[in-house]
Amino acid sequence: MSNRIQRWKENKIGWHRNKPNSKLIEFINCLHLEQGDQVFVPLCGKSIDMMYLLDQGYRVLGVELSTLAAEQFFVENKIEYSIHQSGEFSVYSANNIQMYCGDYFKLKPEDLKSVVAVYDRASLIALPLELRVKYASHLYSIITKGCRVLLLTLNYPQSQISGPPFAVNKEEVWSLYEEGFECQQLACFNDIENEPKFQRANVDFIEKATYCLRKKVGEKMAKKIKGVVAQFGTKGYGFITGDDGEKYFVHQKNIFNKSRLKANTRVVFNAEESDKGLVATNVVLEGGSKAASSSSNGSSNGMIKFAITILFIAQAVVIYKVFFASVVG
Ligand SMILES: C[S@@+](CC[C@H](N)C(=O)[O-])C[C@H]1O[C@@H](n2cnc3c(N)ncnc32)[C@H](O)[C@@H]1O
Structure with missing residues (x-):
């Protein structure tokens, strides 16, 4: 966390843009906003997109770790401001x-009770996988039912x-949102031509995607739990x-990327109850990597089966020859 505050101190804020995001302008209608509605901007930095939302007649509620970001936002946009303390937040x-100003994960539903929509640009994707899982489930827990989310993401190898x-x-x-939200992808395109840093690194593509999510009414998102893989068999299931x-109980189909798990690996998952007992779904490795052991295991198993088959055929040929020779001879 201090690392992020340090970036603000050193002004290493390469994500910041000086004009409103084109996808916000293009897709803001999917949020079904009315004048005066309040939009939540998580991990807001000093995003100029908040000025765009204000200029359209909406109210904004941002959350940001760094007080420097907040000060710069108000000063640079020539907005007079006051500061008060509310719980752990300035x-x-x-x-x-x-x-x-404070930690997003400390926000409570009462802080967001007037919020009708969320705008997420460079927020979810700023976090490593384990925190993304926590971020999505926390978002679900603090916003009201029916609340819409405009989410912008990047995807690249x-x-x-x-x-x-x-x-x-x-x-x-x-996998992060489907359980608690109706999800729709609005746009997705490869923008490698406009990403010199990714070109220099010879990255094959960089997809920019826009999603509209809506928190489901009357459903609960499963509880997130951590644990350790007790066993996982070759048949594709095991226990955590x-x-x-x-x-x-965990089945391979409920593991991120449908990969297999190794015993003693730490994982994060949704805890669900079924007729047959407790079940783990949406399983990811704790600490970030998406896949567990998988195709490499699959292919080495395949090699072993292949080698045994060849051995078996060779033995059959030898036995046949010996038998044939003794009968003929
Ligand atoms: C990549 S920047 C994106 C800022 C903004 N969304 C934008 O588009 O310019 C991510 C921001 O999240 C802030 N941040 C990171 N973790 C946070 C947390 N747990 N609570 C609040 N802010 C956080 C960082 O300080 C940083 O300003």
């Missing part, structure tokens, strides 16, 4: 905008260049011992 406020921003593909957006002491 709240920078002016007409129609409040910026909560993560093995070719490291984040942040981190690569988040459609599959991951669904949750940190809550419970034993969870």
Whole structure:
């Protein structure tokens, strides 16, 4: 966390843009906003997109760790502001905008009770996988039912260049949100031509995607739990011992990327109850990497089967020859 504050101190804020995001302008209608509605901007930095929202007649509620970001936002946009304390947050406020300075994960539903929509640009993708899981589930827990989210993401081959921003593909957006939100992809295009940093690193592509999510009415998102893989067999299922002491059945189809798990690996998952007992779904490795052991295991198993088959055929040929020779001879 101090690393992020340090970036503001050193002015290393390469994500900041000086004009409103074109996808916000293009797709703002998907949020179904009316004049005076309040839009939540998580991990807001000093985003100029907040000025765009204010200029359209909406109210803004931002949350940002760095007080420097908040000060710069108000000073650079020539907005007079006051500061007051609310719980763990220093709240920078002016007409129609409040910026909560503090940790997003400490926000409570009562802080967002007037919020009707969320705008996420460079926020989810600023976080490593484990925090993204926590971020999505926290967002679900603090916004009201029916609340809409305009989400912008990037996707590129993560093995070719490291984040942040981190690569988040459609599959991951669904895995993070589908349970509690109706999800729709609005746009997705390769923008490598406008990304010199990615070109220099010879990255194959960089997809920019826009999603509209709507928090489902009357459904609950499953509880997130951490635990350790107790066993996982070649048939594609096994058990996880949750940190809550419970034993969870896990099937390969419920693992991110449909990969296999190794025993003793730490994982994060949704805890669900079924007729047959506790089940783990949306399983990801704790600490970030998406896949566990998988295709490489699959291919080595394949090689072993192939070698045994060849051995078996060779033996059959030898036995046949010996038998044939003794009969003929
Ligand atoms: C990549 S920047 C994006 C800022 C903004 N969304 C934009 O488009 O310019 C991510 C921001 O999130 C802030 N941040 C990171 N973790 C946070 C947390 N747990 N709570 C609040 N802000 C956080 C960082 O200080 C940084 O300003």
